[in-house]
Amino acid sequence: MSIKKDNKFLHQVAIEQVINMFDLLPGVLFWIKDENHHFIHANQAFIEHQEVKRLSQIVGKSDFDFSPAHVAKQFMRDDDKIISGQSVTDRLEVNMTQTGDTAWYVTSKRPLLSKTGDIIGSYGITRHLQKQAMALSGFEAIKAPVDYIRAHYHNQFSIEQLANVAHLSISALERRFKKYLSKTPKQFINEVRLENARRLLIESNINISQVGDKVGFTDHSYFSKQFRLLFGELPSEFRKNHHKPI
Known part of the structure; x- marks a missing residue:
């Protein structure tokens, strides 16, 4: 079948059928928003995650109705x-679980296009990191290094040390991380450190250079650069906008 015929076929498909497929994916939260950041659709897992009973309780609302202001x-x-x-x-x-605890999630987002190619909103999915990994046959191969990183992110350790924890070679460790988490061990370490830095910037009064030190960054400029790449603003800007006075 040609691409042209494929497209003609897809135009006959009711989009609701495709959207409803996300209700069949356990542990995957799916949503669609308009260009004004209002929810226009969410799957059942997302509805349950927000602790409401019906889609109508989400449609038209924004993240401010369900998450802390800084999030x-x-x-x-x-x-x-x-x-x-x-x-x-x-x-x-980091996001909130149904019980109110913090947990690690893996999130992807894309622009939502109209039939004419204009961006009219956004859509995305997020998965609970541990539940995602547990669903995979090789979870035990990365559980040990993931747990080690989460417990020791504030310390300095090498990828070789991490591989030893997992009883894997460095190359095997990197393959497992790419396969199950779609990132390298170094990327995962950096993101764990940056998420904890974001928490400290909100919840503590310690100065920004100390925040970097406490989460494992020895170079302040590198810490600031990586923080901006992940969160879109410098640590100083983030603290100014979101700090909770203690």
């Missing part, structure tokens, strides 16, 4: 980037 602002900054044509792929981030 909602980060989501909206992401949305602005997506609407400008950028994308987010398998980014590690």
Whole structure:
């Protein structure tokens, strides 16, 4: 079948059928937003995650109705980037679980296009990191290094040390991380450190250079650069916008 015929066939498909497929994916939260950051659709897992009973309780609302202000602002900054044509792929981030605890999630987002090719909103999926990994046959191969990173991110350690923890060679460790988390061990370490830095910038009064030190960054300029790449603003800007006085 030619591409032209494929496209003609797809135009006959009711889009609701495709969207509803996301209800069949356990542990995957799926949503669609308009260009004003309002939810226009979400799958059942997302509805349950927000602890509401019906889709109608989500449609028309924004992240500010479901998340702490500093988290909602980060989501909206992401949305602005997506609407400008950028994308987010398998980014590690902290979110809230149904029990109110913090947990690690892996998130991807894309622009939503009209039939004429105009960007009219955004859509995305997020998966609970541990649940995602547990669903994969090789979870035990990365559980040990993932747990080690989460417990020791504030210390200095090499990829070789991490491989030893997992009883793998460095190359095998890197292959496992790419296969199951779609990122290298170094990328995962950096993102864990940066998420913890974001928490400290909000919850503590220690100065920014100390924040970098406490989460494992020995170079302040590198810490600031990586923070900006992940969150879209410098640590000083983030603290100014989101710090909770103690």
